[in-house]
Amino acid sequence: MDTPRGWKKKEIVITGFGGQGIVLAGKIVGRAAALGDGVESTLIQSYGPESRGGACSAQVILATATIHYPYVRKPDVLAAMSQAGFDKYIGGVREDALVLIDQDLVKPRDMEREIFAVPSTRLAEEMGKKMMANIIMAGFITAVTQLVSRKSMEDTVAGSVPRGTEKSNLAAFGKGYEYGAALLKARDKKAQGIARATA
Amino acid sequence: MEPAVLTGTHYMTGDEACAEGALAAGCLFFGGYPITPATEVAERMAERLPGVGGVFIQMEDEIAAMASIAGASCAGVKSMTSTSGPGFSLMMENLGLAIVTETPCVVVNVQRAGPSTGLPTQGAQGDMYQARWGSHGHYEIIALAPASAQDIFYQTIRAFNLSEKYRTPVLVMTDEVIGHMSERVVIPRAEEITVFNRPRAKGRKDRFKPFEPGPLGVPPMAIAGEGYNIHVTGLTHDERGYPVMSVDCQREMMARLIGKIQNNLDDIIEVEGYLLDDAEIVLISYGVSARTSRAAADEAREMGCKVGFLRLATVWPFPEKHIRELAQRVKGFITVEINFGQIHREVERAVQGKAPCFLAGHCGGTVISPDAVLDIIRREF
Numbered sequence: 072m073d074t075p076r077g078w079k080k081k082e083i084v085i086t087g088f089g090g091q092g093i094v095l096a097g098k099i100v101g102r103a104a105a106l107g108d109g110v111e112s113t114l115i116q117s118y119g120p121e122s123r124g125g126a127c128s129a130q131v132i133l134a135t136a137t138i139h140y141p142y143v144r145k146p147d148v149l150a151a152m153s154q155a156g157f158d159k160y161i162g163g164v165r166e167d168a169l170v171l172i173d174q175d176l177v178k179p180r181d182m183e184r185e186i187f188a189v190p191s192t193r194l195a196e197e198m199g200k201k202m203m204a205n206i207i208m209a210g211f212i213t214a215v216t217q218l219v220s221r222k223s224m225e226d227t228v229a230g231s232v233p234r235g236t237e238k239s240n241l242a243a244f245g246k247g248y249e250y251g252a253a254l255l256k257a258r259d260k261k262a263q264g265i266a267r268a269t270a
Numbered sequence: 271m272e273p274a275v276l277t278g279t280h281y282m283t284g285d286e287a288c289a290e291g292a293l294a295a296g297c298l299f300f301g302g303y304p305i306t307p308a309t310e311v312a313e314r315m316a317e318r319l320p321g322v323g324g325v326f327i328q329m330e331d332e333i334a335a336m337a338s339i340a341g342a343s344c345a346g347v348k349s350m351t352s353t354s355g356p357g358f359s360l361m362m363e364n365l366g367l368a369i370v371t372e373t374p375c376v377v378v379n380v381q382r383a384g385p386s387t388g389l390p391t392q393g394a395q396g397d398m399y400q401a402r403w404g405s406h407g408h409y410e411i412i413a414l415a416p417a418s419a420q421d422i423f424y425q426t427i428r429a430f431n432l433s434e435k436y437r438t439p440v441l442v443m444t445d446e447v448i449g450h451m452s453e454r455v456v457i458p459r460a461e462e463i464t465v466f467n468r469p470r471a472k473g474r475k476d477r478f479k480p481f482e483p484g485p486l487g488v489p490p491m492a493i494a495g496e497g498y499n500i501h502v503t504g505l506t507h508d509e510r511g512y513p514v515m516s517v518d519c520q521r522e523m524m525a526r527l528i529g530k531i532q533n534n535l536d537d538i539i540e541v542e543g544y545l546l547d548d549a550e551i552v553l554i555s556y557g558v559s560a561r562t563s564r565a566a567a568d569e570a571r572e573m574g575c576k577v578g579f580l581r582l583a584t585v586w587p588f589p590e591k592h593i594r595e596l597a598q599r600v601k602g603f604i605t606v607e608i609n610f611g612q613i614h615r616e617v618e619r620a621v622q623g624k625a626p627c628f629l630a631g632h633c634g635g636t637v638i639s640p641d642a643v644l645d646i647i648r649r650e651f
Binding site for chain 1: 279
């Protein structure tokens with residue numbers, strides 16, 4: 072049975088290196104979907120023995136029915152915050168996958184497909200906290216993919232970050248969300264322009 | 271005091287849900303040593319136990335961890351530890367002590383790929399035979415294998431209940447994937463959770479025999495310091511708990527230790543069938559591999575193959591009867607597990623040649639994909 076959202080199952084990979092808060096970003100998406108939006112969700116975290124610097128990924132599955140196999144087989148969404156993570160997963164994503172990157176950390180070479188880019192780490196640095204790049208990315212993912220509601224995401228961000236940092240993290244989330252929303256708007260405008268020009 | 275039962279809907283990892291299951295079952299002591307991927311069980315217990323009036327101790331190693339939970343249990347509280355392969359190996363000797371002294375306790379093994387230190391952050395199911403025979407001597411053991419965060423909450427409660435009921439250590443054999451995966455977990459109200467407490471000593475304190483069997487072959491337990499005469503030893507002992515170095519005493523003690531498990535299999539064994547009614551091919555699995563199997567069964571049905579699935583929620587004692595019954599009417603079995611055929615061997619033994627048995631095995635480090643199972647179905651059936 073389809074949900075009003077129009078999908079039954081979505082596979083999301085968020086990737087980067089240890090220390091960027093990749094797993095937390097995945098957990099926020101999974102928790103917001105499961106507890107806020109009432110869909111099924113699983114989160115698999117994979118990382119090496121290092122606590123920082125090694126390759127790290129979060130695999131989130133959202134579905135309207137029970138999820139048996141919890142590993143991502145062909146991502147519908149790839150959000151990459153490291154070149155290594157991008158290179159590892161880009162070959163396996165669905166043809167119509169939404170690909171999101173931190174534009175200062177990932178350089179997609181010779182790629183035909185559309186890519187949604189955000190300077191999440193730079194924006195976080197401008198806000199005075201580099202470690203909030205993951206929350207900016209979470210906001211960006213929310214706006215671009217529209218798989219999880221903004222309200223559920225914001226509630227979950229507030230409940231998942233250290234006490235006392237809720238306000239700054241929500242501001243970071245908002246920044247990523249607005250960046251993504253503006254990007255989509257510009258994209259629609261451009262598409263309309265092309266449609267008019269060719270009409 | 272904080273509530274022991276965190277009633278509500280949560281999004282948590284299997285490790286966290288395991289700790290919450292333990293607390294809901296009434297666990298008040300955790301002695302352990304951190305090890306990936308089991309550390310989060312210990313972390314959660316360290317955070318939560320003081321708030322519910324319990325005690326958490328980080329021991330010097332896993333040998334001491336196992337000793338500490340046996341000791342805490344003798345002192346009257348429900349106790350547990352959690353570890354992974356390397357620590358599980360160190361616990362084996364004192365696990366045997368807890369078995370022969372009939373000391374209830376729960377040991378959680380969040381399995382990672384071995385041998386030795388192996389792949390610390392990556393899962394496997396290679397300790398299933400170690401769970402069965404890792405300590406020396408012949409004995410019976412109970413081992414459960416949860417397949418989700420919700421299930422590990424429930425199976426951990428069941429582990430405590432069985433451990434108290436049969437006065438024996440119970441193993442929760444989970445794995446890195448279940449331990450580290452986050453999912454929705456619904457924790458019911460405390461009054462909806464069935465909790466079993468060990469049979470307690472009654473009657474005259476000077477006449478009490480600590481190993482005189484009660485109902486189900488299980489002796490009522492005196493708490494150290496209550497005033498009952500007790501003697502606890504790893505040596506072969508009689509009903510008074512005193513060492514007796516004779517074949518007769520050994521025979522009697524062994525018959526009871528084995529009998530209290532073997533005579534209550536229907537109570538201890540839990541299996542879950544899926545699409546079994548008309549199944550021609552049966553997948554057998556447990557833990558995270560159960561999820562692969564269920565996905566594979568669904569996909570095989572879409573291909574038009576009559577595939578069913580039997581999940582072993584209890585792995586030890588082995589659910590032989592269920593498999594033997596299926597063997598009378600199906601075309602074959604595929605055991606799905608992240609090792610090279612530990613439970614597969616048990617399946618073969620139970621099937622006794624009545625149907626072909628195949629293995630969808632794996633070296634460890636990740637899970638088995640449903641495609642690997644489907645390949646075997648296409649190739650062999």
